[in-house]
Amino acid sequence: MIRRLCATTALALALVACGEREEAAEPSPPPPAAAPSAPATYQPAVSPTLAAVRKRGWLSCGVHPELAGFSVRDVRGVWRGFDVDVCRALAAATLGDANAVRFRPLSAAERFAVLKSGEIDVLSRNTSWTFSRDAGLGVDFPVITYFDGQGFMVRRALNLTSVHELSGARICVQAGTDAEQNLSDYMRARAIDYQAVVVESEEAGRASYQSEACDAMSADLSALAAARTVMNSPTAHVILPDIISKEPLGPAVRQDDPVWADIVRWTMFALIVAEELELRSADVAEAKGLATAPEARRLLGLERELGPLLGLRQDWAFQAIRQVGAYDELFRRNLGEGSALRLARGLNARWNADPPGLLYAPPMR
Template identity: 60%
Template sequence: MSRRLAVAAILALSLSLALGLGLGGCDGGSRPAPAPATPGKAVTGIEAHLKATPSRVLAAVRKRGVLVCGVNPGLPGFAYPDLRGVWRGFDIDICRAVAAAVLGDATKVRFVPIGGQDRFGALRRGEIDILSRNTSWSFSRDVGLGLDFAATTYFDGQGFLAPKALGLASAEELSGARICVQAGASSQGNLADFFRARGLAYKPVVVATEAEARRLYENDGCDVFTADISALAGSRSVLNNPGAHVILPEVISKEPLGPVVRQNDGAWADIVRWTVYATILGEELGLTSKTVTRARETATDPQTRRLLGVDGDYGAMLGLSRDWAFQVIRQVGAYDEVFRRDVGADSPLKLDRGLNALWNAPKPGLLYAPPLR
């Protein structure tokens, strides 16, 4: 190598070292080196950089020490006080799951019975933290009311309950019928659409509550009762002779039901959404309230370990404890447990999973949760 080339190489090396030292000192040396991942705690790129967005509702719930949940005053299978005054049902368990996630205790819920026509007003006024009241997700409600539907917990559709003695095979035989329907519910508009599209006449018997519609129907105040099929199954289960009534085969609408929150607190919507997803993921991973404690100690599957807080601290991104999802499943159950207990095989309603089966079930449904990663 010539002397000129040797000098050039030395100068280039010096310049490179100087630039490296200068860039390294731009932040005054305050940036710490990334901490190595410790065994049992998988740190992902996202987890390493994202922090929880503060939630006003979460802060209020924790300060109060109880979750305030708006529910149906009485719908068998979904929300009803038992003979001892204890609230039970599918929508009740969604509230309990959120309480388990945010407070660590599924019993710390105050249930507020709310009529159908005032449910959104009560939520907007801040009288409740969450509305879990067999409420359908629709465009006008989502966009026009300043509210957010956190997730779909039950895929439903509107149908018709009729006396078996009428011998009806189809809702299209209902021309001229008196039909009980609840005021202010999406069922009222769906009913009008169904008959208008077919050029059929009918007489709406509009009542304030589902309970009133049920009483009128049973006492011949109307010929047929229309509502979501899950609500009709619940109503039928408490009639004097449930076997004397049938749900007609037509499903005349899409009714995705789920919890509702105010639109001005996205972090709270995330908490409610991922609480629902935790129950679904729990079922996907084969977890139950009885097995989840053991699974947290023995699981080797990365998805299970993340969900239960063994690997990573995903709860921190929601402002929750590391074991938030573990508490949901341990205290309330995975989705299949909740469904079976409240509206499925172990309940008076005996509803099939149908659309509410997992996406990868032998008979696939629509139930699907995004991955926790």
């Protein structure tokens, strides 16, 4: 009896001890989670280029010395053209004055060196955006302003219909441009024999072509159309339908100032959005007082402080549109039906046009 009682007592004590160990092994509940901290207020970065432009009071813009439709001096010495207007819009956005620009004519060979040296703030000179330039030169291409491609111009009297009929021909092409390499690549891939006549400038190319030192001229289609307008007999020359490359043209900036690249990019986007919203230079001031559509109000500086995010005034886009115009205005007066070139919009039509093109801007919000 006594032995059974002791055994029973020992078993009970053992069970109690085990229960205490099991309870002690249970994990303690985690501490309450800390409340998330409020996000820090974003402080826009400062663009050294914008600061320099404002300090001197004018924008320095590198342009082509003479390319009809893109950059050329008129009879009064005033710069005109599509690339010129891109810089004028940038001056309006950053300084509030589209005329606060000084243009510097640059050759193809010197354009990037002058940009990288800091002698100009932006290069707006019918320049193609390519991998090697973007990754290998220390420059950035913020936006495509004109979608182009390389082609060929020949004399109408030759009755040619295709580049494949140029076997054995002498072809003028400019040195220091992608056109020379594009021409070589295209002809070699198709085993078309030709002789390259390498010239230093568009002017030299036109002179060689007109003097019949070459049978054809190869360059961007827009450049060929521009060259034809200033030849002795423009109607005596035709541009063949063949397009042998993609040439996305646009302004270039130095790679060390991303905020400045954003300013150039969004100034151009603002002009594209203005066309989509049917805002034009002649009536944008009146439209500003009547605007009810949210995107129009944001574009014109009536809602959301978008400009200050780039260090610009609230009315930056409004000034660019009012003083220079929407994208279609720039195109029409310099390259389209209002110009000597009379180029169709083609790929440079809006994405939602009929027929559609490639022109597309991100939302203004």
